[in-house]
Amino acid sequence: MTDATNRWLVPLLVALLFASGAMSLLAGTVWLRAGEAIGALISDRPTVAALIITDIRLPRVVLGVMIGGILGLTGACLQGLLRNPLAEPGLLGVSAGASFGAVIAIYFGFAASFTLASPLFGLAGGFATAGIAILLSRGGGTLSLILAGSALSSIASAGVILALNLAPNPYAAYEIMTWLMGSLVDRSWDHVQLIAPFIILSGGLLFLTRRSLDALALGEAQAESLGINVGRTRLIALLGTALGVGAATAVAGIIGFVGLVAPHLVRPLVSHQPGRILAPAALAGSILVTLADIATRTLVLGGMPLNLGVFISMIGAPFFLWLVLHVRKRTP
Amino acid sequence: MSALVFKSVTARRDDRTILDGIDVVFAAGRLTAVIGPNGAAKSTLLDVAAGLLKPVSGTVSLGEYPLSAIGRKALARRRAYLPQRASVEWPISVERVVALGLTPSLPAFGDLPETMRPAIEDALAACDLGGLRLRQATSLSGGERARVLLARAIVGDPELLIVDEPTADLDPRHAIDAARRLRARADAGRTVIMAIHDLDLAMRFADEVVAMRDGRLLASGSVAEVMTETLLGTLYDVTVRIRRDDDGAMIRFID
Numbered sequence: 001m002t003d004a005t006n007r008w009l010v011p012l013l014v015a016l017l018f019a020s021g022a023m024s025l026l027a028g029t030v031w032l033r034a035g036e037a038i039g040a041l042i043s044d045r046p047t048v049a050a051l052i053i054t055d056i057r058l059p060r061v062v063l064g065v066m067i068g069g070i071l072g073l074t075g076a077c078l079q080g081l082l083r084n085p086l087a088e089p090g091l092l093g094v095s096a097g098a099s100f101g102a103v104i105a106i107y108f109g110f111a112a113s114f115t116l117a118s119p120l121f122g123l124a125g126g127f128a129t130a131g132i133a134i135l136l137s138r139g140g141g142t143l144s145l146i147l148a149g150s151a152l153s154s155i156a157s158a159g160v161i162l163a164l165n166l167a168p169n170p171y172a173a174y175e176i177m178t179w180l181m182g183s184l185v186d187r188s189w190d191h192v193q194l195i196a197p198f199i200i201l202s203g204g205l206l207f208l209t210r211r212s213l214d215a216l217a218l219g220e221a222q223a224e225s226l227g228i229n230v231g232r233t234r235l236i237a238l239l240g241t242a243l244g245v246g247a248a249t250a251v252a253g254i255i256g257f258v259g260l261v262a263p264h265l266v267r268p269l270v271s272h273q274p275g276r277i278l279a280p281a282a283l284a285g286s287i288l289v290t291l292a293d294i295a296t297r298t299l300v301l302g303g304m305p306l307n308l309g310v311f312i313s314m315i316g317a318p319f320f321l322w323l324v325l326h327v328r329k330r331t332p
Numbered sequence: 333m334s335a336l337v338f339k340s341v342t343a344r345r346d347d348r349t350i351l352d353g354i355d356v357v358f359a360a361g362r363l364t365a366v367i368g369p370n371g372a373a374k375s376t377l378l379d380v381a382a383g384l385l386k387p388v389s390g391t392v393s394l395g396e397y398p399l400s401a402i403g404r405k406a407l408a409r410r411r412a413y414l415p416q417r418a419s420v421e422w423p424i425s426v427e428r429v430v431a432l433g434l435t436p437s438l439p440a441f442g443d444l445p446e447t448m449r450p451a452i453e454d455a456l457a458a459c460d461l462g463g464l465r466l467r468q469a470t471s472l473s474g475g476e477r478a479r480v481l482l483a484r485a486i487v488g489d490p491e492l493l494i495v496d497e498p499t500a501d502l503d504p505r506h507a508i509d510a511a512r513r514l515r516a517r518a519d520a521g522r523t524v525i526m527a528i529h530d531l532d533l534a535m536r537f538a539d540e541v542v543a544m545r546d547g548r549l550l551a552s553g554s555v556a557e558v559m560t561e562t563l564l565g566t567l568y569d570v571t572v573r574i575r576r577d578d579d580g581a582m583i584r585f586i587d
Contacts, residue, residue, distance in 0.1 A: 083421040215435050217422045218484070221415040224384055227408030227436040272422045272468075 013283035070244035072285020075259030080213035080274030089259035093152035098249035100156040101125020126246025182253035182309020195247035202244030214275035257316025334395030341390035363518035365534035368544035374527040382413040408436035411492035412485040423468035433487035455487035475506035
């Protein structure tokens with residue numbers, strides 16, 4: 001691909017993101033006209049439209065953009081780091097750990113008395129799992145990290161299932177199930193404030209690995225000989241993943257496939273360069289989640305609204321299958 | 333230009349002593365072949381020479397300074413290292429792969445500066461890659477890939493070039509070309525070290541030979557001094573005959 005596509009790719013994705021964000025402000029149970037929305041945003045009068053936009057839809061759009069962006073970015077970073085197109089943010093057990101934390105908050109009723117209990121517990125769960133994964137894999141290489149992550153992931157998932165099994169009443173079980181399906185419903189500015197610092201820090205850390213990811217395309221030995229500290233790169237990527245994915249999962253539940261799919265959508269457009277893919281992958285992730293969020297509000301199947309995580313999985317899983325077949329074709 | 337000097341270097345991997353008390357000098361402007369049977373610690377010697385494996389005792393110095401005193405980035409600018417069976421893991425273009433060789437010289441932010449373009453062009457030309465520059469590096473043949481990775485290694489014009497088995501898996505034409513390119517680097521005054529199994533090529537192109545066996549230095553010196561029937565026989569544990577004719581020398585192994 002030429003340099004011209006490279007130059008226009010990021011501005012184009014930003015424009016697409018703004019367009020989908022704007023659409024997301026207008027779409028929903030109550031459809032707003034563009035004029036109404038702009039009027040609501042600029043005037044101080046507390047109209048219904050203004051309330052819907054500023055208190056309900058805008059925080060939801062901002063959350064969707066942050067979460068989608070960080071998932072796309074983490075996916076791109078991990079795929080570059082592990083040089084594996086199938087790597088995704090859940091790999092290190094962070095998302096399973098975060099959901100286990102949130103499920104504990106719901107199970108013991110903290111969530112009922114305090115809205116931010118599940119995201120706070122989720123953050124703690126995600127960080128704890130990532131910390132243990134990093135400790136377990138210390139001294140070992142990339143493979144031991146993946147194994148430690150997947151073992152912890154299984155343990156955390158077992159905990160979630162156990163909580164469902166022992167749920168004190170059907171409502172708790174229902175609440176856990178809904179939470180696990182991933183959603184941006186009823187999220188407020190409080191949620192935005194809670195995770196914004198983590199997302200920003202995580203994004204900064206992940207972008208630091210840019211140069212190293214490029215050099216890692218030659219394998220660890222050659223990257224090391226080019227002056228890259230591979231061990232430190234791995235640690236930075238893990239910290240970034242833990243902060244970002246932990247925070248994202250803590251407020252929105254498990255949203256799979258975005259981190260896997262987003263990098264693949266833009267990879268050919270940046271000539272497959274693992275460092276250059278980071279910003280476009282983050283933007284693609286944001287756009288995916290924003291569009292999917294619009295879809296969950298407007299598509300109603302059998303009277304039930306679809307959950308965000310479910311909708312994305314419905315689209316992401318077939319893509320994953322295609323990817324596996326495609327990769328198999330390319331490698332002997 | 334600077335020589336690479338080993339002073340009683342001992343190196344370990346996983347608590348096993350692999351290199352034992354090595355004293356050797358790799359001179360500038362010379363192509364040195366490191367030879368020896370499998371498991372002789374040739375690759376470990378190269379890793380230590382490249383500064384990628386720290387010796388447990390002894391020092392390795394490049395010019396006046398020990399490798400440990402030269403910063404990671406500064407060292408990366410001065411020496412290039414090409415491991416055995418090196419590969420490229422994403423389908424990025426040949427031109428980009430070669431540009432990766434300039435990673436240690438890149439500014440902290442931004443793209444490749446225009447001032448570095450000529451170096452990339454020179455490396456592409458030196459390795460005869462003009463026609464392949466936009467090809468995806470994962471779709472190359474073995475010989476083409478070896479050329480691309482060599483271009484990646486020499487693009488920054490390193491004073492020390494270390495190559496592990498540059499001719500493994502290559503057909504005679506490509507193997508001779510690869511050796512000739514390394515020879516050219518040495519003739520340009522750089523210190524070039526290659527581990528190699530093909531003794532005919534070593535004899536034809538190298539200036540110096542370092543013979544390793546079981547982690548120890550068996551002999552080092554000029555090709556004429558080291559590549560004798562007796563010494564090679566001891567090194568590989570087989571009977572060796574060296575035949576000379578108008579086309580050069582040929583080494584025969586007789587069981």
